Amino acid sequence: MSTIDNDADLRKALKQLNHEQLRETGADFVASVLHLSSDKRVAHAVDVARNSDASDDELLAAYKSARVATVDSRTRCGADCNWEEQAAHFVARASAAMVAPEGVCKAADPSWQVVMSCRMAQNCALIAADDDSINDESENQYCIMNDYLNSH
Amino acid sequence: MLINHRRVLQFSALLFLIIIAFPVFAENATSSYKPVTVPNPATDLWRAVNPQQLPPAEAAMFPGGDSQIRGVQSGILINQQGQSWRYFRMKQLLPTGGYLLAGAMLAVLLFYLIRGKVLIRDGESDKRLERYSVYERMIHWFMAFIFLFLGFSGLILLFGRSLLLPWMGPELFSILASAAKEGHNLFGPLFLLALVLMFLQFVVRNIYQKGDLTWLLKGGGIIGEHDVPSNFFNMGEKTLFWLLILVGGLIAISGVVLLFPVFEQGRDIMELSHVVHSIAAVIMLTVIIGHIYIGTIGMQGATEGMTSGYCDLNWAKDHHSWWAQRCIDEGRVLPKQQGTAVHHDNPGTGEAEK
Amino acid sequence: MSEQFDQGVAELGKQIDAKISSYFSSCVHCGLCAEACLFYTETGDPRYTPIYKLEPMKKLWRQQHTIRGKLAKALGLSKPLQEKDFADWEELVYDSCTLCGRCSMVCPVGNDITYMISKEREGFSRAGYAPEGLKGATQRALEIGSPMGVTLKTVMATLAHVEKDTGLSVPVDQQGADYMTLFSSMEVVNFPEYIESIARIFDAAGVSWTISSKAFEATNSGIQIGNSDNAAEIVGRVVTAAEELGVKYVISPECGHAYTSIRWAGPNLIGRPYRFKVIHILELLEQLKQQGRISFNGKTDEPVTFHDPCQIVRRGGVVQPQRDLLNGVAENFIEMTDHGVMNWCCGGGGGVSANERADELRAKSFDRKRRQIEETGVNTVVTACANCRMMLEDGIEENEMETTVIGLTELIADYLVTDTKDQPEVR
Amino acid sequence: MIAQLIEGPLWYFSLTVFVLGVLWRIYMILRAGVKKDLAVPRDGGGVGALRAIFSRFVPERTIRRHGKVQLIAGYMFHLGLFALLFLARPHVDFFAERITGFGWWSMPYWAFIVAAEVAFAGLIMLWLYRMLNPVTRLLSSADDYIGTVLVFLVMLSGCLALAQSVEALRLLHLLLAELMLIYFPFSNLMHAFTFAFSRGYTGATMGRKGIRA
Numbered sequence A: 001m002s003t004i005d006n007d008a009d010l011r012k013a014l015k016q017l018n019h020e021q022l023r024e025t026g027a028d029f030v031a032s033v034l035h036l037s038s039d040k041r042v043a044h045a046v047d048v049a050r051n052s053d054a055s056d057d058e059l060l061a062a063y064k065s066a067r068v069a070t071v072d073s074r075t076r077c078g079a080d081c082n083w084e085e086q087a088a089h090f091v092a093r094a095s096a097a098m099v100a101p102e103g104v105c106k107a108a109d110p111s112w113q114v115v116m117s118c119r120m121a122q123n124c125a126l127i128a129a130d131d132d133s134i135n136d137e138s139e140n141q142y143c144i145m146n147d148y149l150n151s152h
Numbered sequence B: 001m002l003i004n005h006r007r008v009l010q011f012s013a014l015l016f017l018i019i020i021a022f023p024v025f026a027e028n029a030t031s032s033y034k035p036v037t038v039p040n041p042a043t044d045l046w047r048a049v050n051p052q053q054l055p056p057a058e059a060a061m062f063p064g065g066d067s068q069i070r071g072v073q074s075g076i077l078i079n080q081q082g083q084s085w086r087y088f089r090m091k092q093l094l095p096t097g098g099y100l101l102a103g104a105m106l107a108v109l110l111f112y113l114i115r116g117k118v119l120i121r122d123g124e125s126d127k128r129l130e131r132y133s134v135y136e137r138m139i140h141w142f143m144a145f146i147f148l149f150l151g152f153s154g155l156i157l158l159f160g161r162s163l164l165l166p167w168m169g170p171e172l173f174s175i176l177a178s179a180a181k182e183g184h185n186l187f188g189p190l191f192l193l194a195l196v197l198m199f200l201q202f203v204v205r206n207i208y209q210k211g212d213l214t215w216l217l218k219g220g221g222i223i224g225e226h227d228v229p230s231n232f233f234n235m236g237e238k239t240l241f242w243l244l245i246l247v248g249g250l251i252a253i254s255g256v257v258l259l260f261p262v263f264e265q266g267r268d269i270m271e272l273s274h275v276v277h278s279i280a281a282v283i284m285l286t287v288i289i290g291h292i293y294i295g296t297i298g299m300q301g302a303t304e305g306m307t308s309g310y311c312d313l314n315w316a317k318d319h320h321s322w323w324a325q326r327c328i329d330e331g332r333v334l335p336k337q338q339g340t341a342v343h344h345d346n347p348g349t350g351e352a353e354k
Numbered sequence C: 001m002s003e004q005f006d007q008g009v010a011e012l013g014k015q016i017d018a019k020i021s022s023y024f025s026s027c028v029h030c031g032l033c034a035e036a037c038l039f040y041t042e043t044g045d046p047r048y049t050p051i052y053k054l055e056p057m058k059k060l061w062r063q064q065h066t067i068r069g070k071l072a073k074a075l076g077l078s079k080p081l082q083e084k085d086f087a088d089w090e091e092l093v094y095d096s097c098t099l100c101g102r103c104s105m106v107c108p109v110g111n112d113i114t115y116m117i118s119k120e121r122e123g124f125s126r127a128g129y130a131p132e133g134l135k136g137a138t139q140r141a142l143e144i145g146s147p148m149g150v151t152l153k154t155v156m157a158t159l160a161h162v163e164k165d166t167g168l169s170v171p172v173d174q175q176g177a178d179y180m181t182l183f184s185s186m187e188v189v190n191f192p193e194y195i196e197s198i199a200r201i202f203d204a205a206g207v208s209w210t211i212s213s214k215a216f217e218a219t220n221s222g223i224q225i226g227n228s229d230n231a232a233e234i235v236g237r238v239v240t241a242a243e244e245l246g247v248k249y250v251i252s253p254e255c256g257h258a259y260t261s262i263r264w265a266g267p268n269l270i271g272r273p274y275r276f277k278v279i280h281i282l283e284l285l286e287q288l289k290q291q292g293r294i295s296f297n298g299k300t301d302e303p304v305t306f307h308d309p310c311q312i313v314r315r316g317g318v319v320q321p322q323r324d325l326l327n328g329v330a331e332n333f334i335e336m337t338d339h340g341v342m343n344w345c346c347g348g349g350g351g352v353s354a355n356e357r358a359d360e361l362r363a364k365s366f367d368r369k370r371r372q373i374e375e376t377g378v379n380t381v382v383t384a385c386a387n388c389r390m391m392l393e394d395g396i397e398e399n400e401m402e403t404t405v406i407g408l409t410e411l412i413a414d415y416l417v418t419d420t421k422d423q424p425e426v427r
Numbered sequence D: 001m002i003a004q005l006i007e008g009p010l011w012y013f014s015l016t017v018f019v020l021g022v023l024w025r026i027y028m029i030l031r032a033g034v035k036k037d038l039a040v041p042r043d044g045g046g047v048g049a050l051r052a053i054f055s056r057f058v059p060e061r062t063i064r065r066h067g068k069v070q071l072i073a074g075y076m077f078h079l080g081l082f083a084l085l086f087l088a089r090p091h092v093d094f095f096a097e098r099i100t101g102f103g104w105w106s107m108p109y110w111a112f113i114v115a116a117e118v119a120f121a122g123l124i125m126l127w128l129y130r131m132l133n134p135v136t137r138l139l140s141s142a143d144d145y146i147g148t149v150l151v152f153l154v155m156l157s158g159c160l161a162l163a164q165s166v167e168a169l170r171l172l173h174l175l176l177a178e179l180m181l182i183y184f185p186f187s188n189l190m191h192a193f194t195f196a197f198s199r200g201y202t203g204a205t206m207g208r209k210g211i212r213a
Helices: A007-016 A019-036 A040-050 A056-073 A083-099 A110-128 A137-151 B002-032 B041-049 B081-115 B134-163 B170-202 B212-217 B235-259 B267-295 B302-307 B313-319 B321-329 C003-015 C018-026 C050-065 C067-074 C083-095 C102-106 C113-126 C132-143 C152-166 C185-189 C192-205 C221-225 C228-245 C256-270 C281-290 C321-329 C356-365 C367-376 C386-398 C408-414 D002-007 D009-032 D045-055 D061-066 D068-087 D089-100 D109-132 D134-139 D142-160 D167-186 D188-209
Strands: B127-130 B310-312 B333-335 C179-181 C209-211 C249-252 C277-280 C304-307 C380-383 C404-407
Touching: A007 A110, A007 A137, A019 A040, A019 A083, A019 A110, A019 A137, A040 A056, A040 A083, A056 A083, A056 C386, A083 A110, A110 A137, A110 C152, A110 C192, B081 B134, B081 B267, B127 B313, B134 B170, B134 B267, B134 B302, B134 D068, B134 D109, B170 B235, B170 D109, B170 D142, B170 D167, B212 B235, B235 B267, B267 B302, B302 B310, B310 B313, B313 B321, C003 C050, C003 C083, C003 C113, C018 C050, C018 C113, C018 D009, C018 D188, C050 C067, C050 C083, C050 C113, C050 D009, C050 D134, C067 D009, C067 D167, C083 C113, C083 C356, C102 C113, C102 D061, C113 C221, C132 C221, C132 C228, C132 C356, C152 C185, C152 C192, C179 C228, C185 C192, C185 C386, C192 C281, C192 C404, C192 C408, C221 C228, C221 C256, C228 C256, C249 C256, C249 C281, C256 C277, C256 C386, C277 C281, C281 C321, C281 C408, C304 C321, C304 C367, C321 C408, C356 C367, C356 C386, C367 C386, C380 C386, C380 C408, C386 C404, C404 C408, D002 D009, D002 D167, D009 D167, D009 D188, D045 D188, D061 D068, D068 D089, D068 D109, D068 D142, D109 D134, D109 D142, D142 D167, D142 D188, D167 D188
Parallel strands: C179 C209, C179 C249, C249 C277, C304 C380, C380 C404
Antiparallel strands: B127 B310, B127 B333
């Protein structure tokens, strides 16, 4: 199997996975930026997503509380933006899309939303730290995906 | 002078008619009466212009006169029945009605002195209930406005000559009477409109229910010390409603008959209508005096419902306890402060969202 | 009485033009505007009647523009405006009005009440009676260039992220491009997918576009707080940048009030017409679609409804493009009962969302939108304003509704036909 | 003496106050001026103004549903009032004699009565609504009530003088009408003229933006 090193391949690879597998990879993606969020609801969502025995109800509950965490954490219009909090917001958003039972998350492509939100979270963290380095979360995600595919 | 002048005029007109009509009547008279009797020509004349005086069979022979004016009974020159109507109005209606209305006011005053104001048993609370919507209150006050206007203008027309004329003098009173007559006629149809609007808005809540009779038997809690449970409207209010609809309806219909002489109604119907109109009006006025009393000085917290639209919770418990309980059960108790209920889609008119 | 307050009153007086004078002359206090205002319909509090929010201005108008008022003032029968008048009315003028313009549509005598309130804010803000949130936003917009404190560096970081994800280059300071694109800070902060969508759509359509490093911010807090000097300063930056780059068009982003600010208020604020045209992103997308420069691969079969941002539709005049576009990507588009120019506001426009003090009232007034959405029986709401979107999501969360909100431009980008074959096929 | 005063000097005085006052108020509006709109319009402002002047006679859906009472009562009152004011026989005669020099078609008597009934019902309901609805009660000032009461009294005295048999009532009607003319330019009865300006201004602004309002 060829290794993934660009978004096109990543998308293609994600498309091959079923919903449960997507949840597992999503959990890995979120976990890699989880340190940017201190919200327990987000961490809980990752735990639920990782638990292969989780029932649909549990998933739904985790999704809902992750969504509340998403709304709670974002910057209101016209408010001075705190980029650390904004990073946490994107982690929460990724976690919601990740843990959502099939068909619940209305984003055009929930798995891609997880990918993008994690990158945005990293981006916000870099802005917050006034760090000029390039956001390499996508490379990180290729590795995570490669690891996942290799281990399954 | 003036009176004499008018009599002269009337007499000449009569004479003129007699001369014109005489040959016709004379022929008829000769054929139907015994020749031996020499009738006083004035008798036949009197009969001819006043045929109602005759027994029916003979009246047929005097079918009434003819007139240039085409209209119902325009051929009748003298209306005998008018005399009895006049008697009723001057000798029966005026004194009886007058004493009845004065008596009602006196009774209310006495009642107030004896019973005093009916207070809210536990005093005012800090909670309130929505009792009437803006639209409902508007109909009520529309009716009140029209009723009072018609009531006062009607009373001026009825009692003015006895009570106001001596006091105001003829010049002023003639202006007032003319104005009252035009105003009474003008606002009359609006009473019918108000009646219809009121009926449509309130009829459902005024259908008699179980418990209403008990309320009546216990004197509505006004006479005794203890209030009797009732629904949104109690027996007294329901009865007032139906009196207004039925007696008020009679007033309105008879008023329309009097106001629009275009339905081929004759004098007899007009007279009857006036009798009905005046009797019903006096009854309704008497009832409304009581209504105004109990709605204002007679009872604490009664006016609020019709002004602000909200009533005190304790007032509702005292006087409409079943309704109050239902409101409590349905969570419709509100704090006493600015602002109406949330989710109220149309606070403007209080109409429910369909 | 402070000097600042006097300046505020003087400013308020200056705002009274022929329009406002005729509006006050015509008002017969019928109160029908209340029925159009969601702050009144959802609370039942008569103080939220739109025209009542103008009492201080009306008082001043009467004293300055009517015979009776002048007479009364000369005889000492009417008191001049007090600080208390402003203090008491601040909440009504800022918290309970989103400048949504619905009242202006229903007034029987045709009063543009919203226009009056926005003018009243000029006096209030000058006198210092404005909510802290808006004051801060305006301050940041003037000093940093964005009400949310988004710096050029931040934008560049976000753009780098977008470039990386899309594999497309985002042109910056491209001299002589056709279109100069603006963003709202909200899009940079909360919805970078909007920027990404723009990049992809423009690439697919072959639009010559650029972003200016000197003016990327489209929003205008000066308009919301009601300070025309600040508003002019903020608009001026965009005008200078666009004219320096020599672009033909400036694209206003989805954000509602950004559009009215730059399209309709802007030239009047700077006192001259632009040397470029302003086009709303939805208008442009519709043009591109009509010209066949973009096309869609399929439609979503999910039933959707559309929330009209007031400033785009009722105050901006962009009504049809969003409907044509949405019908292009949605099989089953269901309109809300009151839609288009008579839509109900999300509750957060006109600076209300930036005003924390108004949160409780805003949450309460969202009930109107909740009922509207529920009536359609649809679980997906599409909109075209970052602020509306946030407000909708907040309200949906608070009311525990099963509804998702999507930005229209993103939805279009999702269904965009591109030459590269690596586009995702969407559900 | 009083009669002559009402018929003569007071009539001319009140008419002068009315005409000059109304012109002054309109001048005050126009004097305040409107800045030229520099934004590139989508549509013509003139068309928008014209449309709004007429389109606002038709209420918007929200008002049709939630402002029914005021809507119906408002139309009843205004239509009735205009019929009475311009089409009642005595008024047409009065206009012909005192102002225009020519008369025009007047309503038959029955139509006059209908118009009066309709106008009274509408006015009383609007008046009651003003007092009973929390919103209008909050908004209303003494001016609103004075205007309403004056119009009511003018209409009432007019109808009481209907038979035209009592000169005193006709004079009372004229006196009240004169008082109303004097009061008019100082009050928001002015809306009878300025509504066209308001609608026009708003319609023009909206029209330029391409919004039908």
